Amino acid sequence: MRTPRKHSELECFTLGLVWQLGPCSPYDVRRHMQQSPSTQWSGSAGAIYPLMQRLQRRGLLVAKSERNGKRRRKEYTVTSKGIAALKEWIGPPLSPEAVTVSYDPLRSRARFLGVMTPAQRREWVEAAAAALQEVSRRVESWRQTYATGDDPFTAAVNRHGELDVQWRQAWLDEVQNSLTSIHKE
Amino acid sequence: MRTPRKHSELECFTLGLVWQLGPCSPYDVRRHMQQSPSTQWSGSAGAIYPLMQRLQRRGLLVAKSERNGKRRRKEYTVTSKGIAALKEWIGPPLSPEAVTVSYDPLRSRARFLGVMTPAQRREWVEAAAAALQEVSRRVESWRQTYATGDDPFTAAVNRHGELDVQWRQAWLDEVQNSLTSIHKE
DNA sequence: CCGCTCATGTAACTGGTTACATGATTTA
């Protein structure tokens, strides 16, 4: 008896995107990922094209090649088996890798600020604050292109992005304060 | 002229850990990662042992094999070149992959809640809230084992974990409210 | 006509995962 196949985070996320966008091409998926304010999904061709072929082989997607004039276009659609896989990924139950603190590259770096000189630490915090400003702008422009109102869950994701930036800014402020409190070195 | 070698996130994080823990073995690094409340770094043997050998070949770590009785122990130490690499990774300038919203597997899943029935959505939100409770407990026990006071940056990381869970709980509450507002389906 | 974007892919590489192997030491 075959144990049910496991799919990667990227695979399941892609599955979800195809479901959400409706029939779409790997190119559409890639563009969507690249425009997102998250660097998590690079959307590189070498990742997405083979991935969607894999999902097709597993019966989670079906492809239909069209041809407007001489331009070919391959559209994938989620099958009912694909829907089931998507639901299983979302949970409940939540898979262990979903039960975690979120991954923040700024936190990873802040952990080792002790290796820097006090001046460098202050510079780093400033740079990090600027980076969050930049992210904030990206989230905002993303929110505008994908005008909420579509569905409440897209709105929830946008809201998550907003809150995420705000919270991390507040955290950075705390870090900055803890720096000045030891500023006599 | 060789362009300066790039290192992966895991490589740099490991470098930082070795710097922070002082001379230590791959086993120590693995244990540290596995006990962390984050699932980001699995700390699998097949990842860490070759990785630290790589860092040694690149001159960022030096190894010293000891032998207490019959038990062998290999200890790595960060070189000055390793310190430089660590500082470069931390920044500034922050590398592009650090300038991003944080990665939250709950957000990734919430995006596609539209595929579920209203009842399933409510179950999911409950499960997610429970998951965050679980994470909160893990963060707390982590905080206790790595008693802050060591350095302010460890404290900052612990604080980040605390805030992270709180913020996401607040976000989940919002999601839940947006569900009930459409509960007539 | 040149360059840009659209669009689909492949090839080579490599970092990380899972699983296994080995042996010493501690604990029930």
Add this chain to the structure above:
DNA sequence: TAAATCATGTAACCAGTTACATGAGCGG
């Protein structure tokens, strides 16, 4: 003494990255 943990690794696999190739359509 059997099982669990400490401790070090290797081998096979595979997903994702970078870089390249190809060709259609479009704007200046």
